[in-house]
Amino acid sequence: xxxxxxxxxxxxxxxxxxxxxxxxxxxxxxxxxxxxxxxxxxxxxxxxxxxxxxxxxxxxxxxxxxxxxxxxxxxxxxxxxxxxxxxxxxxxxxxxxxxxxxxxxxxxxxxxxxxxxxxxxxxxxxxxxxxxxxxxxxxxxxxxxxxxxxxxxxxxxxxxxxxxxxxxxxxxxxxxxxxxxxxxxxxxxxxxxxxxxxxxxxxxxxxxxxxxxxxxxxxxxxxxxxxxxxxxxxxxxxxxxxxxxxxxxxxxxxxxxxxxxxxxxxxxxxxxxxxxxxxxxxxxxxxxxxxxxxxxxxxxxxxxxxxxxxxxxxxxxxxxxxxxxxxxxxxxxxxxxxxxxxxxxxxxxxxxxxxxxxxxxxxxxxxxxxxxxxxxxxxxxxxxxxxxxxxxxxxxxxxxxxxxxxxxxxxxxxxxxxxxxxxxxxxxxxxxxxxxxxxxxxxx
Ligand code: GLY
Ligand code: MN
Ligand code: MN
Numbered sequence: 001x002x003x004x005x006x007x008x009x010x011x012x013x014x015x016x017x018x019x020x021x022x023x024x025x026x027x028x029x030x031x032x033x034x035x036x037x038x039x040x041x042x043x044x045x046x047x048x049x050x051x052x053x054x055x056x057x058x059x060x061x062x063x064x065x066x067x068x069x070x071x072x073x074x075x076x077x078x079x080x081x082x083x084x085x086x087x088x089x090x091x092x093x094x095x096x097x098x099x100x101x102x103x104x105x106x107x108x109x110x111x112x113x114x115x116x117x118x119x120x121x122x123x124x125x126x127x128x129x130x131x132x133x134x135x136x137x138x139x140x141x142x143x144x145x146x147x148x149x150x151x152x153x154x155x156x157x158x159x160x161x162x163x164x165x166x167x168x169x170x171x172x173x174x175x176x177x178x179x180x181x182x183x184x185x186x187x188x189x190x191x192x193x194x195x196x197x198x199x200x201x202x203x204x205x206x207x208x209x210x211x212x213x214x215x216x217x218x219x220x221x222x223x224x225x226x227x228x229x230x231x232x233x234x235x236x237x238x239x240x241x242x243x244x245x246x247x248x249x250x251x252x253x254x255x256x257x258x259x260x261x262x263x264x265x266x267x268x269x270x271x272x273x274x275x276x277x278x279x280x281x282x283x284x285x286x287x288x289x290x291x292x293x294x295x296x297x298x299x300x301x302x303x304x305x306x307x308x309x310x311x312x313x314x315x316x317x318x319x320x321x322x323x324x325x326x327x328x329x330x331x332x333x334x335x336x337x338x339x340x341x342x343x344x345x346x347x348x349x350x351x352x353x354x355x356x357x358x359x360x361x362x363x364x365x366x367x368x369x370x371x372x373x374x375x376x377x378x379x380x381x382x383x384x385x386x387x388x389x390x391x392x393x394x395x396x397x398x399x400x401x402x403x404x405x406x407x408x409x410x411x412x413x414x415x416x417x418x419x420x421x422x423x424x425x426x427x428x429x430x431x432x433x434x435x436x437x438x439x440x441x442x443x444x
Pocket of ligand 1: 216248259383422
């Protein structure tokens with residue numbers, strides 16, 4: 001077992017995490033030439049010509065400091081060597097439930113200043129704004145406090161965020177545990193013949209979430225809908241047949257996300273074989289996550305492995321290397337192998353080095369979201385899939401490789417949409433930790 005994995009979770013894990021955030025910030029400020037960091041949590045956004053707010057999502061750079069995910073109009077002001085200041089917006093509101101008094105293990109680490117009006121933050125922050133890096137969206141600006149989002153500073157902080165602290169890994173493991181409960185409930189609702197909306201409701205109840213606090217919109221796709229990679233609807237209609245369910249759904253704990261996909265069938269032999277084969281390749285790829293491995297290589301390896309599946313299940317009669325070269329494998333697997341995950345589902349800095357310089361994707365693979373070399377502390381998704389996407393299949397059928405495809409088999413499997421299996425994998429200094437499989441194993 002690796003060092004990182006065997007580390008006991010310290011009761012001071014938050015304090016240790018904050019010390020790391022501070023030291024990363026010290027280095028980033030020095031590198032970018034700023035004296036201080038100000039971070040806005042963000043403002044509540046209203047629908048156009050309306051008084052209804054969109055669900056609030058906090059600035060991830062704010063959430064990196066402390067587990068406040070619902071607190072708009074709040075700020076952190078950090079000067080190296082000093083205790084960070086938290087400007088905490090707590091309105092006197094009887095229309096909504098206002099934030100409660102600050103509570104949690106983080107409280108003792110901040111100099112907390114309560115404000116009851118967003119504008120009151122200016123009096124605290126404007127005197128600190130000279131030569132400050134100010135991170136936030138433009139609409140967070142206050143008189144004398146205008147976000148400047150320095151690129152060098154953000155690139156540096158983003159790069160470092162790939163390396164999760166023990167505190168963050170603990171939150172991410174918790175987010176797995178919630179999501180797998182949802183996945184088990186969703187599978188049962190599928191088997192009981194529910195609509196997509198009913199399956200989604202079962203998922204949310206199982207995971208203890210609402211539609212507005214999951215980390216991304218759940219993808220709950222029955223039958224052919226599984227062929228739409230980010231299928232966005234949840235039909236309330238019960239279909240005549242329940243052939244397949246592709247559910248891509250996560251959970252969130254203190255701002256940290258999980259992102260899990262499972263695919264279930266109805267016992268059809270060809271689709272069962274396909275699901276099992278993708279699952280087997282997924283587990284193999286997840287088990288090969290290692291420090292020093294270029295994620296791009298793993299993505300290309302995934303194409304070869306999925307190509308072998310297409311060949312062995314007699315869907316495409318072509319050498320897997322040739323499928324990769326000619327783009328045939330991309331017809332069935334048109335997205336990337338995965339991405340970094342943490343405070344954001346598609347976490348920042350999948351594509352750049354410590355100086356923010358782009359690490360290019362392999363030619364012909366425009367949707368790969370991770371091009372970095374794996375290192376201890378990184379958490380990435382491993383999410384291979386094989387789909388039957390009408391528009392891509394039409395191109396294949398009209399092209400030079402059409403005769404390599406068993407179109408009858410494709411027609412049959414098209415009724416099932418597709419297969420995706422997705423786990424989160426923690427790269428350690430030894431064998432990888434599959435956060436998702438561990439959580440499913442705990443459930444059983
Ligand atoms: N749920 C979106 C993704 O898997 O990347
Ligand atoms: Mn994903
Ligand atoms: Mn996903």
